[in-house]
Amino acid sequence: MRSIPHTESFPAHTPAASQVFTTVLSHGPLTRLEVARRAGLSAAAVTKAVRPLIGAGYLTEGADEDAPPALGRPANLVRVDGGRALFIGVKVTGDEIIGVLTDLCCRIRVARHVPLTDRDPRAVLASISDLAQELRTEADELGIQVVGLGLAVSGDVDRGEGVVRYSPFLEWRDVPLAELAAMTTGLPVTVDNDVRALTVAEQWFGAGAGLTDFAVVTVGAGIGCGLVVHGRVVAGAHGVAGEIGHVVVDPAGPRCHCGNRGCVEAIAGDAAIVARVREVTGVQVADTLEAVALAHRGDAGAREVYARAGDAIGRGIATVANLLGPERVIISGEGLAAYDLFAEQIRDSFAEAAFGSAARCDVRTRPLPFDEWARGAAATAIQSFIRAAD
Amino acid sequence: MRSIPHTESFPAHTPAASQVFTTVLSHGPLTRLEVARRAGLSAAAVTKAVRPLIGAGYLTEGADEDAPPALGRPANLVRVDGGRALFIGVKVTGDEIIGVLTDLCCRIRVARHVPLTDRDPRAVLASISDLAQELRTEADELGIQVVGLGLAVSGDVDRGEGVVRYSPFLEWRDVPLAELAAMTTGLPVTVDNDVRALTVAEQWFGAGAGLTDFAVVTVGAGIGCGLVVHGRVVAGAHGVAGEIGHVVVDPAGPRCHCGNRGCVEAIAGDAAIVARVREVTGVQVADTLEAVALAHRGDAGAREVYARAGDAIGRGIATVANLLGPERVIISGEGLAAYDLFAEQIRDSFAEAAFGSAARCDVRTRPLPFDEWARGAAATAIQSFIRAAD
DNA sequence: TTCTTTCATTGACGACGGAAAAGAAGGCAT
């Protein structure tokens, strides 16, 4: 979180105002009274907090058209005007960067992706700037100002300082990305870990809205996990948290790139699945798509590999549930394309390995469009924008 | 947390006052300025918060006798007057109850334990009442009032409601223990899970003081874990949290009473160790004491069993570290008597299984006197006493 | 029309914490 340039500031100067706004943001149109109830404030406080926000155009007011006629004065719903401001979210991977233009409600307006050929910070920065500029042009056409840029990078990221401490995929160490991007784009920049960014998006705009304790598990090339405890995203004292991918579920399992054996990722990560399918079936599948196709054609060996992956993921989730007791676990990720192949096994293994009431945790899935990661980045930018007032 | 009877109330009506008091409580005597710095308040606010607390006798003021003479006006240290109020903490196990009388600084003044023959809630309640009465007599002799009672029970406990939802060892279900104990003792009663209570004690008075993210791991008959994330003890949405004992570290391991294989507890719990030592060595050791003795005499088989237990615990801790990235892990428990037997293996396995920077987590041990569990219960009572003002 | 119900607003009020300045209590230098 760093905001050198001044674009536009959010008029929520009090804790109550912030709380009111985020309540409306996460829980759709609400009456002022309902907002008060949810935010634990008095109705008067809400009225006062809402006024300047409506004045500045961030909130709008309107009756609920299709509401059943009820007794008493009709309610006036307060909602966020998504079109009041735009944000850019960019996810940087090892070989491409994905950018989205979202509104204040984190709805994607435009999505773009460009390949990345050079991982040098300066080259990546240039690509980010170009993409951001392109999206700003789109924003200009909509006639709405872009007021924040969020960047999501995998690895150890210090959001507070805006520094990428270490990113294995990009081979970066201590890159002050927020500062650099702020200089080239002139926007307030927020940098965060990709999984945490996705978790923020779920917390504010997704299946985690309103929950104080939940987990997001991403299945794909790597297996990641974002945790929300006591209503806040867990960052870890040393920058590491949510490393469900490197939880060991079988000490006798295959070796992982982290040096251990039987990590979840070493069994259920894309590379592991492809390698194992080749090994078991003898078919030289090139990637997950082919592996999935093989399994879908009914190949017993391939299906077995997916079942084992599901088992590993289910055990990993059970471990999270046993330790933290979240209300919900949201499974997402590119790997979800193969979800039918391991869904059952995930549930079975989870139910088996979850201890006592931990099994009551609501495990659900959520499709992950290719631009969802970038949307997560935008969500962090929105978060910073709203909190910048503090 | 429930306080039907009115004994005495704590005069901290503002958030700042609470924060100031807990800061002084956790960080020993401090100057007002230092308190302000640590609590994130202005010096003026501290002065104002401290006055009524001194007036009510909870805080005292005094110069630091053995301080090196420094420039400027000498500092006036503020400290908690431990003798201002007493608390009773009781840990209820399946076969005995342990009670302690502590002061406001959670220093143990008197400790007692009595065997428990009947696990029926009424019988247990009677024993608790008797023990509490006995300790109150001691308190009367000291001329200090007892202002709170804390009860620690293993299992699923709802602290907010003061209800023991389910305790396997006691075979209790939905026992409104706080209400019952409040009626018979006339004291405000706090009921909490035993491991969480111990964690509260560490957070306020032990190795967790000042940390916002740490874990307490208890090694003994069971393997438990208390977690503090974002400065608050994790309770779990469904009452379950910190079940490190049922994290599976080896799917091919021995069967656990929970139904799975290779849980940490099934490898490193007291019963598991005794059983395994018998199996490996052929010596029919009766309990952990004999098993430890055998290992200390150099029996290779027994030592191997302990090493394996250490490995399981180390892996379990690594899992916690990978998921939450705590600043510190505090290992404690009755099993610590055998610590020399598995310490090395815990460290090795932790270092091996911890991912990246998670290994930087400070893993330390802390001896656990027999009455420490009860002290944890007292700590929760102290916490409730201070917070009751809110 | 008037009452009832529910939602929303207003204005007075009190509490809380911060800023800044003054005060207090010592050492140190001249």
Added chain:
DNA sequence: ATGCCTTCTTTTCCGTCGTCAATGAAAGAA
């Protein structure tokens, strides 16, 4: 000794925030 300096502490003033309780507004119901 006297005054200055440093550091800790207190005081006073003030702005902010959020609640309370009363009032207003907008419907349907009697």
